[in-house]
Amino acid sequence: MRITILNGDPNPASDFQNYLQTLSQRLAAFGHTITQLDLAGLDLKGCSGCFGCWLKTPGVCAKRDDSEKVCRAAISADMLLLASPLTMGFTSALLKRAADQMIQIIHPYFVIEGGEAHHRARYASYPKFGLLLGVGGGSDAEDIEITTAMWKRMARNMKSSMVFTAVANRAPEEVADEIALVA
Amino acid sequence: MKSLLLLNGSPRGERSNSMKMLSRVGEGWVRGGGKAPEILHLASRPGFDRAVDAFSQADVVLLGMPLYTDSMPALVKAYIEALAPRVAAAQSGSANPTLAFVVQSGFPEALHSRPLERYLEKLARRLGSPYAGTIVRGMGESLQSMPDKANKKLWACLQTLGEQLAREGRFGETELKAVAGTERFSGFTAALLSVAVKLPIVQFYWNSQLKKNGAWERRFDAPYGPAFRP
Numbered sequence: 225m226r227i228t229i230l231n232g233d234p235n236p237a238s239d240f241q242n243y244l245q246t247l248s249q250r251l252a253a254f255g256h257t258i259t260q261l262d263l264a265g266l267d268l269k270g271c272s273g274c275f276g277c278w279l280k281t282p283g284v285c286a287k288r289d290d291s292e293k294v295c296r297a298a299i300s301a302d303m304l305l306l307a308s309p310l311t312m313g314f315t316s317a318l319l320k321r322a323a324d325q326m327i328q329i330i331h332p333y334f335v336i337e338g339g340e341a342h343h344r345a346r347y348a349s350y351p352k353f354g355l356l357l358g359v360g361g362g363s364d365a366e367d368i369e370i371t372t373a374m375w376k377r378m379a380r381n382m383k384s385s386m387v388f389t390a391v392a393n394r395a396p397e398e399v400a401d402e403i404a405l406v407a
Numbered sequence: 408m409k410s411l412l413l414l415n416g417s418p419r420g421e422r423s424n425s426m427k428m429l430s431r432v433g434e435g436w437v438r439g440g441g442k443a444p445e446i447l448h449l450a451s452r453p454g455f456d457r458a459v460d461a462f463s464q465a466d467v468v469l470l471g472m473p474l475y476t477d478s479m480p481a482l483v484k485a486y487i488e489a490l491a492p493r494v495a496a497a498q499s500g501s502a503n504p505t506l507a508f509v510v511q512s513g514f515p516e517a518l519h520s521r522p523l524e525r526y527l528e529k530l531a532r533r534l535g536s537p538y539a540g541t542i543v544r545g546m547g548e549s550l551q552s553m554p555d556k557a558n559k560k561l562w563a564c565l566q567t568l569g570e571q572l573a574r575e576g577r578f579g580e581t582e583l584k585a586v587a588g589t590e591r592f593s594g595f596t597a598a599l600l601s602v603a604v605k606l607p608i609v610q611f612y613w614n615s616q617l618k619k620n621g622a623w624e625r626r627f628d629a630p631y632g633p634a635f636r637p
Binding site for chain 2: 270271272273274275278279280281282283284292295296298299300311312313314316317318320321323324326327329331332333334335336339340341344345346347348349362366367370371373374375377378381382
C-alpha cells in the first residue's frame with residue numbers, strides 16, 4: 225500500500241520526529257511505499273479563503289505553492305496519515321495550514337450525504353485517513369477525544385473516513401503494525 | 408466600564424463574514440454598557456502581534472472565525488499557540504479574560520461546528536478563563552451575497568448577544584439557539600435537498616462565479632488523479 229505521512233511537527237529535533245522515523249521504517253520494511261512530507265520544510269502559503277481553487281483555477285490553489293505536492297501525495301495514496309504533536313489541546317497550526325489548503329481536492333457543489341450537507345467529490349477515489357498524535361505536557365484524554373472528533377469530520381468532508389487513530393505513547397513498532405492492518 | 412478585545416480570526420481579514428457578525432456583537436456590547444471594543448484582525452501581522460500582547464489586559468476577549476476543514480483556521484491555531492504562556496500564568500495566579508467565540512461556517516447546519524465549539528470551551532478551561540459561550544452560525548457565505556436587509560433578524564439577535572455579554576458576562580441560551588438555526592436536517596428535508604441539489608439553481612452561487620472567471624469548462628478539473636464521474 226502507498227502511505228503518505230503528513231508530518232506536522234514544527235520542531236525538527238523532537239522525540240516525535242524520531243518516533244515517526246521508526247514508524248515509517250517499520251512500515252517500509254513491511255513493503256509499504258512511504259511518502260513522508262515534512263510540512264515544516266514546505267512552502268505552504270496557507271488558505272486565505274479566496275476560493276480560487278474552486279472558482280478560478282479549479283482543482284489547484286491559486287497561490288501555486290507546495291500545497292500541490294501535499295494534495296498530489298494525498299490523492300495518490302491509499303492512506304493519508306496525519307501526524308502531529310498536540311499543542312494547546314489540538315494538532316499543530318502547521319498541520320492545519322496544510323489541511324486548510326486541501327479544499328482544492330474537493331468540489332464546491334453541495335451534495336447531501338448521510339443526511340448532512342457536504343461537498344461533491346473531485347476525484348474518483350480518496351485515501352483512507354489516519355491520525356497519529358504526540359502527547360506532551362498538558363494534554364489529556366479529553367483533548368485527544370476533541371481533536372479526533374474534528375479530524376474525523378474533516379476526513380468525512382474529504383470523501384473519506386478515519387480508519388485509524390493512535391497516540392504516540394506506545395512502541396512505534398506496535399503502532400506501525402496496527403497501521404499495516406488497516407492501510 | 409468593561410473592556411472588550413474583539414479579534415477577527417478570518418484569513419480574509421476585514422472584509423470577512425466573521426467580521427460582519429463580530430461587528431454586530433460589538434455594537435450590542437456597547438449598547439449593553441461596555442467600553443468601545445479594540446478591534447484587531449489576526450490576518451494582519453501587526454494585528455496578530457498586538458492581539459497576543461493585549462490578551463491579558465482585556466476584561467473580555469471575543470474571538471470570531473470561519474470553520475475551515477472542520478476546525479479553526481490555521482491562523483487561529485497559531486494565535487492560540489502564541490497564548491501558551493498564559494496557561495502557566497493562570498496557574499500561578501494571573502487571571503485571564505473571559506472568553507467568548509463566534510464560529511461561522513458555510514454549511515447550512517450547525518452540527519458541523521459543534522466539535523470546534525467543544526474545543527473552544529475546553530480552551531477557556533485550559534486558560535482558566537470564564538467561558539461566555541460560542542455563537543455558532545451556518546450559511547456564513549450567504550452573508551456576502553445577501554443584502555443587509557435580509558439579515559436583519561440575525562443582526563438584531565447578534566446585538567442582543569453582545570448586550571448579554573456586557574451585562575451578564577455570557578451569551579443567552581435562547582439567542583444562541585436562534586442564531587444557530589437548523590442543527591441537523593430532518594429525514595424529510597434531507598431527502599428533499601438530495602433532489603434539490605441536482606437543480607442548477609441550487610449551485611447558482613458557484614456557477615455564476617465560475618462563468619464570470621472563465622473557469623466554467625474547467626470546473627471538474629482533477630489535476631492529481633482520475634476525476635470523479637457521478
